[in-house]
Amino acid sequence: TQSHAAHxxxxxxxxxxxxxxxxxxxxxxxxxxxxxxxxxxxxxxxVTFEVEGGKKKAFDLLRNLGIIDISNNLGDSxxxxxxxxxxxxxxxxxxxxxQMGITESTVRLSVGLEHPSDLIRDIEQxxxxx
Numbered sequence: 001t002q003s004h005a006a007h008x009x010x011x012x013x014x015x016x017x018x019x020x021x022x023x024x025x026x027x028x029x030x031x032x033x034x035x036x037x038x039x040x041x042x043x044x045x046x047v048t049f050e051v052e053g054g055k056k057k058a059f060d061l062l063r064n065l066g067i068i069d070i071s072n073n074l075g076d077s078x079x080x081x082x083x084x085x086x087x088x089x090x091x092x093x094x095x096x097x098x099q100m101g102i103t104e105s106t107v108r109l110s111v112g113l114e115h116p117s118d119l120i121r122d123i124e125q126x127x128x129x130x
Contacts, residue, residue: 001042002113003043003044003045004042004116005045005111005115006043006044006045006047006111007024007026007027007042007043008116008120009047009111009116009119010022010024010026010043011024012116012123014027014029016127017127018051018130019049019050019051019052020049020050021050022047022048023049023101024048026042026043045075045110045111045112046074046075046108046111048108048109050106051105051127053105053130054103055086055104057105057130058106060129060130061123062081062083062107064125064126064130065081065122065123067114067118067122068109068122074110076110077112077113078113078114079110079114079119080109081107081110082107082108082110084107085097085102085103085106
């Protein structure tokens with residue numbers, strides 16, 4: 001399922017150089033992992049992570065993707081990635097974004113139907129170009 005794929009991608013992201021933080025409900029590193037596992041069978045299709053180097057590096061990552069598309073909308077059969085600080089949460093301002101844990105290096109990945117290994121390779125190759 002897409003949720004299983006998202007879990008695999010999230011776990012792989014934790015080990016990738018150039019990634020500061022990964023948020024996915026079923027990872028042990030998630031601050032509410034225990035609660036998430038009690039309430040959710042799977043962790044869903046959304047993976048949030050931070051790219052080392054701030055907004056410029058996050059945008060460069062997005063531009064370097066080959067399989068994953070850039071979009072302002074998430075949740076599709078196609079894997080999509082967005083930069084929430086400049087799109088979906090833009091109107092909230094930097095203070096509110098900071099309170100929500102959204103930084104300029106935050107990106108969100110909505111995992112679609114592609115094979116997780118293809119998505120992982122796409123992110124790895126995009127990071128290598130930074």
